[in-house]
Amino acid sequence: MTISSDSANDIPRITQLASTISSSVAEIQRILTGTHTPFPSFDEDAPSQFPDTISKARDLLLDATAELHDLFLEPLNLVYKQGSHNNTVCLQFISRHNVASMVPRGGETSYAEIATKTGISEAIVTSLLRHAITMRIFKETRPGLVAHTNASKTMADPLVNDFFRSGTEEMWPACVKGFTVANGCSDSIYDVIGKTPSRAGRFANAMKVLATRPEYSPSFIVDNYDWATLGPARVLDVGGSQGHVAIALAQRYDNLHVLVQDMASMIADAESGVPDHLKDRVEFMSHDLFAPQVLPADVVFLRWVLHNWSDKYCIEILRAQIPALKLGGRIIIQDTIMPEPGAIPLWRERFLRSEDVNMMAVFNSRERTIGDWRKVIEPEKSALGIIEVVWNERT
Numbered sequence: 001m002t003i004s005s006d007s008a009n010d011i012p013r014i015t016q017l018a019s020t021i022s023s024s025v026a027e028i029q030r031i032l033t034g035t036h037t038p039f040p041s042f043d044e045d046a047p048s049q050f051p052d053t054i055s056k057a058r059d060l061l062l063d064a065t066a067e068l069h070d071l072f073l074e075p076l077n078l079v080y081k082q083g084s085h086n087n088t089v090c091l092q093f094i095s096r097h098n099v100a101s102m103v104p105r106g107g108e109t110s111y112a113e114i115a116t117k118t119g120i121s122e123a124i125v126t127s128l129l130r131h132a133i134t135m136r137i138f139k140e141t142r143p144g145l146v147a148h149t150n151a152s153k154t155m156a157d158p159l160v161n162d163f164f165r166s167g168t169e170e171m172w173p174a175c176v177k178g179f180t181v182a183n184g185c186s187d188s189i190y191d192v193i194g195k196t197p198s199r200a201g202r203f204a205n206a207m208k209v210l211a212t213r214p215e216y217s218p219s220f221i222v223d224n225y226d227w228a229t230l231g232p233a234r235v236l237d238v239g240g241s242q243g244h245v246a247i248a249l250a251q252r253y254d255n256l257h258v259l260v261q262d263m264a265s266m267i268a269d270a271e272s273g274v275p276d277h278l279k280d281r282v283e284f285m286s287h288d289l290f291a292p293q294v295l296p297a298d299v300v301f302l303r304w305v306l307h308n309w310s311d312k313y314c315i316e317i318l319r320a321q322i323p324a325l326k327l328g329g330r331i332i333i334q335d336t337i338m339p340e341p342g343a344i345p346l347w348r349e350r351f352l353r354s355e356d357v358n359m360m361a362v363f364n365s366r367e368r369t370i371g372d373w374r375k376v377i378e379p380e381k382s383a384l385g386i387i388e389v390v391w392n393e394r395t
């Protein structure tokens, strides 16, 4: 029998992992106790985010616990565990029928009642939700009765529900067949959902939800670029959806006037989400990002836009922005830079690799490494050059 061990001191890998788990939990306990922060739990009212201060210990803990767990699965079970199609079926059922909002906060409801409300048989509802419960979405308090966990309660938020519905109804079929085949057309996802306000609205809500994840927080662009030194500046937030990032920028920097440009269906009613005191500095305009810019700008800002497009289209998009730039103007791009394999904690890398596959299936694009970005931005292609890259390993 071969024992997996550290050859230097002959400590088995499983023991090393247990020791990492023990020391990182001790560190997290020290920090949470010191800051009077509640400990993690699946309870309905447990906190939904963690303080930044535990980030390093949490990275170590998540990777070590996952490795230890996986080591004790037989190889076939390990691979089976990663096959997520049955998870997706459950999430599609829950989000399509707004099941999470049928369960009262702090109370319970029955599978039978959910069956009546959804028009789906009690047996199927029970199977789908009992599978969801193994993912810690809902809990069965007594036979036949379900209540919220913190995960299911999160799904009761209409924006979060839209996020999962967009994922399971737009992205998932596209991952199986490619977006165009799944939708029986030759148009891009944006052309297709742009024609249906409910689908466009769901997508815009999904973007807002993604931005609430600490890794995708607008604070990275607000905090890591010195917008104040630009002086009075007009910023075009190209593909800015419903303005959640524009609002964050205008809130912090009163020197900025931000014009959000997006497809008409994506920005329908977006103005109503802008706080009154920012309404004169955050505005919206329907504009095709491939059309030459008509308005002069100090900054053209593209956040999470280019990763949706293959190189050829990125170059077209960038070229279309150039006529807008005033002398000394700049294009600021905030987007994913793919790390080398193994360069960041595995649980974080997994999210990025999953996004990469999503880009491929839904957009015929990909998440880019710094070398890939150079190819898009090199001067002879787009008339631009990379001046500075700021990389934050948590984004």
Ligand SMILES: C[S@@+](CC[C@H](N)C(=O)[O-])C[C@H]1O[C@@H](n2cnc3c(N)ncnc32)[C@H](O)[C@@H]1O
Pocket (backbone or CB within 6 Å): 190, 207, 208, 211, 238, 239, 240, 241, 242, 245, 261, 262, 263, 266, 287, 288, 289, 290, 302, 303, 304, 305, 308
């Ligand atoms: C991935 S989302 C990013 C949204 C936002 N910038 C953010 O950071 O959350 C890409 C955005 O590009 C917009 N978009 C796609 N094609 C477009 C087009 N042809 N013209 C204008 N906007 C477009 C989409 O509607 C969507 O809001």
